[in-house]
Amino acid sequence: MERAPRTLLFRGIGIVFFILIIIFAYNRFGRYLHGPEIQTISITDYQEITQQPLVINGTVSNTETMFINGRQVSLTDDDTFQDIIVLSTGRSIIEIEVIDSFAAQRSYRYTIVNTAESFEYE
Secondary structure: OOHHHHHHHHHHHHHHHHHHHHHHHHHHHEEEEOEEEEEEEEOOEEEEEEEOOEEEEEEEEOOOOEOOOOEEEEOOOOEEEEEEOOOOOEEEEEEEEEEOOOOOEEEEEEEEEEEOOOOOOO
């Protein structure tokens, strides 16, 4: 059974159009499939610091809101952040939580060892 060339042409155009829509949707919204995450951060786990206060900065992706130790941190337009934390002497735990616009969240936990004797403000 032969198909009319016009029918084959319309079906081919429809398939190509559908594939283009799928590619566009993935490029536009595919980043939300990965959820929120921290790209770079200025601290490492079990980092030893010798002076106060501790300045934490970095970049995030796919993030709507961010909390450090339960306190909301402001994000700039280019998804960077900076926060200042005063830690007690000894071992401290910093908990960072990032949330995207779909309420997906990811938590990070860093242990910081503070060997500074006293607080020095500059």
